[in-house]
Amino acid sequence: MVQPILYSTEILKALSGGDIRKANELMGKAYSIQALVVHGNHLGKSLGFPTANLELPENNPFLLANGVYAVTARVNDILYQGMANAGVRPTMHGKSLTIEINLFDFTGNLYGMTLSVNFYHRIRDEKKFESLDQLVQQIRLDKTEALRLLS
Secondary structure (H helix, E strand, C coil): CCCCCCCCHHHHHHHHCCCHHHHHHHHCCCEEEEEEEECCCCHHHHCCCCCEEEECCCCCCCCCCCEEEEEEEEECCEEEEEEEEEECCHHHCCCCCEEEEEECCCCCCCCCCEEEEEEEEEEECCCCCCCHHHHHHHHHHHHHHHHHHHC
């Protein structure tokens, strides 16, 4: 069983405020989560950005503010760069927290695997878009920014 990690008040404030850089500096390492990859509604794939939908264990809550983040994750001993969206997916009229990871240059099946994802930079707040085309355009910009931040 995974034991929850205890953080100081200052670290929790930085995480919940979306200041991932400050939180990582205070911790001396990247904030990370370990979560099971589960099936979603496969929208990311149809938009050209396949995502791994993560299901966190109940005793390991997600502490970061909703938004888009530059991340890395290791799959079969290969480290991939990527981006994560954490939030309720307002464009899709979502109501509950989802965490979706798009790993750059990854092809394959992650279903049933447990991923360890490291969060390094917050790119932007979560936002509702008027159309899927606007969402895709923003995701392209997010990917460019994630690659810049992770380089």
